[in-house]
Amino acid sequence: MAGTPVKLGSILSFCIVLYAVYYRKNDIGDERLSPVKDHLLYLESQNKVGVGNRQPNVALGYGACHDLFVNATSLLDYRDLKGRPKHFDEIKNKEEFLKSFSYFFKHGAAAERFMSNSDLFDELIEQALKIPDSRWSIGGNAPLMAKRFFLEGWKVLLAAKMSGTLKSYIPSGIQIVGNADEEDIKDDVHMILEYKADETFGIYKTPRANRYILHNDENNPLLSSLEKFGEHLPSFNPNLLVISGLQMMDNYPFKKNDVRDLRTERLELVKKQILSQPLKTLAHFEMASYVDLDLLLHLTNKVLPFVDSVGMNEQELDNLCSVLELGRVSVVADSNPRVATALDQMRKIFKIVRQKNVQYDSKRKLTRIHVHTLAYQAILTVKNSAWKRTEAAVAKASLTAHRYVCNNLTIALEKTKLLLDDSFSTTTDNNNNSRVFFEPTKPVACWDEMISNENVDICVAPVLICTEAQLTAGAGDNISAAGLVLQVEK
Template sequence: MAGVPVKCGTIVSFCFVLYAVYYRKNDLGDVRLSPVKDHLLYLESENKVGEGKLQPKVALGYGACHDLFVNATSLLDHKELKGNPEHFNEISNKEEFLKSFAYFFKHGAAAERFVSNGKLYDELIEQALKLPDSRWSIGGNAPLMAKRFYIEGWKVLFAAKMSNKLKKYIPKDIQIVGGEENEEVRDDVHMILEYKTDETFGTLKAPRANRYIVHNDENNPLLSSLEKFDEHLPGFGPNLLVISGLQMMDNYPFKVGDGKDLRAERLDLVKKQILSQPLSTLTHFEMASYVDLELLKHLTTKILPFVDSVGMNEQELTNLYSVLEYGEVSVVADSNPRVATALDQMRKTFLLIRRQNELYESKRQLTRIHVHTLAYQAIMTVKNSNWKRTEAAAAKASLTAHRYVCNSQDIALEKCKLLLDDSFSTTTDNDNTSRVFFEPTKPVSCWDEEINGENVDICVAPVLICTEAQLTAGAGDNISAAGLVLQVEK
C-alpha cells in the first residue's frame, strides 16, 4: 500500500528519499503534478456511486440563505482600520467589523460572525451591491452539500425554509422540506468577503485565499425547518443523515426566560431527531466556525456523542479539540498545519468524542473523522465499520477541492501546485520517528494504526491546490460531501 509509514534510517526509507528527489521540481515546474493528477483521477474513475436500487439516499439539515459575494479589499478601506486587528465574538459596530476582518485576513483563516447591529449590516449590504463584481448565489451548508451529493449521483432530501426565488438555485430532483406551501419567506442573507493569496489590506498580507462571512440571520438560528424535516425522514429512509448549519446559533440573541433556554431546546430536538434514526442510517456532523463557548459545550453533549462521523477544516479541528480537552475556544490556528499536527489532533479528538459516547451511553460510536486543509485531505475510519473506500474518498475530496475552487471540472496542471512535502511525520511525538514518503504515482498514503485498542485506517491525499482561486466560500461543504459520497453504500 502506498505511503505506509517507515522508520527513518532504514534502507527502505533511503530508497524512498531517492525516489522523492527524482520527483522534485525542475526547470519545467513540479514534475509530481501529472502523476498525482493521473492517479487521483484513476481512483475516482474506479469507484462509483451506486445506481438504481443501489442508489444511496442522504437527508441534510438545516437552513439556507442568499450569499452575496464580494471582494473584501474592494469593499473595505484599510485606512478606516484604527488600531490593531482584533477578534470579537460578534460584531456590533464598524470598528469591530474592520478589526475582526483584519484579524482573520492576516492569518488567512476562514471565519463567520454574527452582526448584532442590523442597521450596520444593511448598510454593508447596500455598499456591497454597488460594487460591479458583487454576485448572488445560494448559501448554507445543507444546500451546498445537497447539491454536491446530487451531482455525484445520490438521492437527496434537505431541510430549509426558503423563498421560491431561492429554490430556483436547487435542482428540481432534490426534495426540499421545511416551509408551508405558498408560505411567504424572507430569506436570510450572508455576505461573503473573499480574498486571494498575497492580497493586501494596508500593511497586512493574506497567506492564503479564504473568506470572511458575516450575517444577521433571523430564520436559520431557530432551525425553523426542523419539524417538517422530522415528518419526512421516516418515509425517505436515508442511508446518511447530515447535521449542519448549527453555527447560525452562534452568538444569536435567543430569548431566555421562565427558566427556558430556547437554543438548548432546539438542540435537544436535533438530538431527538438523530436518535430516531435506525443505527443502519449513518450520521455525520459538519463542524463550522464557532466562538460561543456555551453553544460549543451544547454540541459536545447533545450532538457529538450521537453521530458516527465529523467533518471539518484545520481551524475547526483545533477549536473542537480545544473545547473537548480544555473547555476553551481556539479562535484562530495555523492555516496550513503540518500533517503530523493535524493527525495528532484527530487522534486526540477521536478519543475525546469516544469518551463522550460512553459518558452519554450512546448506541453510536464515532467511527470517522475527515479533516480538509489547503494542502491535504486526511480521513480516519475505524476498521470494519460501515464506512467504505477510504482511499478513494480521500482522492475524491482532493479532486473536488481543486475543481470547486477553480470553478472548473477540468484540472489544468498550469493552475495546480502541491504544498505537501516529499515526506511527512505521522506524529509530533519525538519517540515515534515513523515517516510517510510521498509517491507521486501513488499519492494517497494509507496505513493502519491502533488508537486505544481500536484499529483504524488513516488516508492522507495531497490537494492539487488551485492557484487561480475563483471560489472559496462553500469549498468546505463541497469537499466534505465529496469525501462522504463514496464511503456510504446502500
Template sequence: MAGAPVKLGSILSFCIVLYAVFYRKDNFGDVRLSPVKQHLLDLERENKVGAGVNQPRVALGYGACHDLFVNATSLLNAKDLKGSPEHFNEISSKEEFLKSFTYFFKHGAAAERFMSNSKLYDELVEESLKLPDSRWAIGGNAPLMAKRFYIEGWKVLLGAKMSNKLKKLIPNDIQIVGSEDTEVRDDVHMILEYKTDETFGPYKSPRANRYIMHNDENNPLLTSLEMLGEHLPKFNPNLLVISGLQMMDNFPFKQDGRDLRAERLDLVKKQILSQPLNTLSHFEMASYVDLELLLHLTTKILPYVDSVGMNEQELSNLNSVLEHGEVIVVADSNPRVATALDQLRKTFQLIRQKNKEHGSKRKLTRIHVHTLAYQAILTVKGSEWKRTKAAAAKASLTAHRYVCNSQNIELDKCKLLLDDSFSTTTEDNNNSRVFFEPTKPVACWDEVLDNDEVEICVAPVLICTEAQLTAGAGDNISAAGLVLQVEK
C-alpha cells in the same frame, strides 16, 4: 502507499532516490503534478456511486440563505481601521467589523460572525451591491452539500426554509421540505473574499480565504427541523447530515429565563436518535466562538453521530474545547500533517469518551479533516464506512475543481504543498515516516485507537493557484468525502 508507516533508518537511500526522481522541477514546474493528478483520477474512476436500486439516499439539515459574494478589499477601506486587529465574538459596529475582518485576514483564516446591528448590516449589503464584481448565489452548508451529493449521483432530501426564488437555484430533483409559507424572507450572508498575498493596509494574507457575516432570523432557529423530521421515515435515508448549527453562535436566544437554543438542540439530538442505527449520521463542523454553544454540541450532538467533518481551524478549536473547555479563535492555516493527525487522534478518542459517558448506541467511526494542502480521513475498520482511500482522492479532486470553478484540472493552475515525506506524529520517540509517492499519492495505514483498528488515509491536494471560489469549498469537499463511503 498502503501498509504501516515506513521506518526512517531503513529507507534513507530510498528517500534520496525519491527526492532526485520526483521532487526536482522542470521547465513546467513540479514534476510530481502529472502523476499525482493521474492517479487521483484513476482512483475516482474506479470507484462509482451506486445507481438504480443501489442509489444511496441522504437527508440534510438545516437552513439556507442567499450568499452575497464581494471582494473584501474593494468593499472595505484599510484607512478606516483604527487600532490593531482584534477578535470579537459578535459584531455590533463598523469599527469592530474592520478589526475582526483584519484579524482573520492577516492569518488567512476562515471566519463566520453574527452582526447584531441590523441597520449597519443592511447598509453594508447596499454598499456591496454597488460594486461591479459582487454576485448572488445559494448559500448554507446543507444546500451546498445537498447539491454536491446530487451531482455525484445521490437521492437527496433537504430541510431548509427558503423562498421560491431561492428554490430555483436548487436542482429540481432535490426534495426540499421546511416551509409551506411562500412569502419567506431569505437570510442573506455576506461572503468577503480575498486572494493569496492580497494586502489590506500593512497586512498581507498568507492564503486565499473568506470572512462570512450574517444577520440571520430563520437559520439560528432551525426552522426546518420539524418538517424534515416528518419526512425522514418515508425517505429512509442511508445518511443523515447535521449542519448549519453555527448560525446559533452568539444569537440572542435567551428570553424570560428560557434557553431556546438548548431546546432546539435537544430536538436535533432527538431527530438523530429517531433514526435506525443503520442510517449513518454525520456532523459538519464550522466556525464557532460561543463556548456555551460548543459545550452544548459536546453533549447533545457529538456523542450521537458516526462521523464528523471539519477544516484545520475547526479541528484545533474542537480539540481544545473537548480537552480543555477553551475556544481557539484562530489556528495555523496550513498545519503540518503530523500536527493535524495528532489532533485528529485525540479528538477521536475524546468523542469516543463522550459516546461512553452519554450511553450512546452509536460510536464515532469516522473523521474527515480537510486542509489547503491535504485531506486526512480516519475510519474504523469493519465499520459501515467503505473505500476510505478513494474517498480521500475524491475529496482532494473536488477541492481543486470547486476552488478553480472548473471540472478540468489544468497542471499550470496546480501546486503541491505536501513535502516528499511526512511524519505521522509529533511525538519525540516517533521514527516512522510516510514517503509521498507521486505514482501512489494517497497514503493509507492502520493503527489501533480506543481498542479499535482504524485506517488513516492522507491525500495531497492539487491546490488551485487561481482561486475563483472559497466560500462553500469545505461543504463540497466534505460531501465529496462522504459520497463514496456509504454503500447500500
C-alpha cells in the same frame, strides 16, 4: 503497502536523494503534478456511486440563505481601520467589523460572525451591491452539500425554509421541506467577503485565499425547518443523515427568561432527531466556525456523542480539539498545519468522543473523521465499520477541492501546485519516528493504527491546489460531501 509508515534510518537519506533526482522540479513546474493527478483520477474512476436501486439517500438539515459574494479589499478601506486587528465573538459596529476582518485576513483563516447591528448590515449589503463583480448565489452548509450529493448521483432531501427565488437555485430533483403552506419567507442573507492568496489589506498580507462571512440571520439560528424535516424522514428512509448549520446559533441573541432557554430546547430536538433514526442510517455532523463556548459545549454533549462521523477544516479541527481537551475556544490556528499535528488532533478527538459515546450510553460510536486542509485531505475510519473505500474518498475529496475552487471540472496543471512535503511524520510524538514518503505515482498514503482499542484506517491525500481561486466559500461543504459520497453503500 505503499504509503505505510516506516522507521527512520539509513533509508531516509537514500529515499530523499532518490526523490530529488527523480522528481526534481524543472523549468515547466513540479514534475510530481502529472502522476499525482493521474492516480487521483484513476481512484475516482474506479469507484462509482450506486445508480438505480443502489442509489443512496441523503437527508440534510438545517437552513439556507442568499450568499452575496464580494471582493473584501474592494469593499473595505484599510484607512478606516482604527487600531490593531482584534477578534470579536459578535460584531456590533463598523470598527469591530474591520478589526475582526483584518484579524482573520492576516492569518488567512476562514471566519463566520453574527452582526447584531441590522442597520449597519443592510448598509454594507447596499455598498457591496455597488461593486461590479459582486454576485448572488445560494448559501448554507446543507444546500451546498445537498447540491454536491445530487451532482454525484444521490437522492436528496433538504430541510430549509426558502422563498421561491432561493429555491430556484436548487436542482429540481432535490426534495425541499421546511415551509408551512402559503408561508411568506424572508430569506436570510450572508455576505461573503472573499480574498485571494497574497492579497494585501494595508500593511497586512494574507498567506492564502479564503473568506470572511458576515450575517444577521433570523430564520437559520432557530432551525426553523427542523419539525417539517422530522415529518419527512421516516418515508424518505435516508442512508445518511447530515447535521449542519448549527453555527448560525453562535452568539445569536436568543430571547431568554428564567424559565426558557430556546437554544437548548432546539438542540435537544436535534439530538432527538438523530436518535429517531435507525442505526443503519449513518449520521454525520459538519463542523463550522464557532466561538461561543457555551454552544460548543452543548454540541459536545448533545450532538457529537450521537453521530458516526464528523467533518471539518484545519481551523475547526484545532477549535474542536481545544474545546474537548481543554474546555476553551481556539479562535485561529495555523492555516497550513503539519500532517503530524492534524493527525494527532484527530486521534485526540477520536479518543475523547469515544469516551463520550460510553458516558452518554450512545448506541452510535464515532467511526469516521474527515479533515480537509489547503494542502491535504485526511480521513480516519474504524476498520469493519459501515464506511467504505477510504482511499478513494480522500482522492475524490482532493479532486473536488481543486475543481470547486477553480470552478472548473478540468484539472489544468498550469493552475495547480502541491504543498505536501516529500515526506511527513505521522505524529509529533518524539518517541515515535514513523514517517510516510510521498510517492507521486501512488500519492494516497494509507495505514492501520490502534486507537482506543479500535483498529482504524488512516488515509492522507495531497490536494492539487488551485492557484487561480474563483470560489472559496462553500469549498469545505463540497469537499466534505465528496468525501462522504464514496463511503456510504445502500
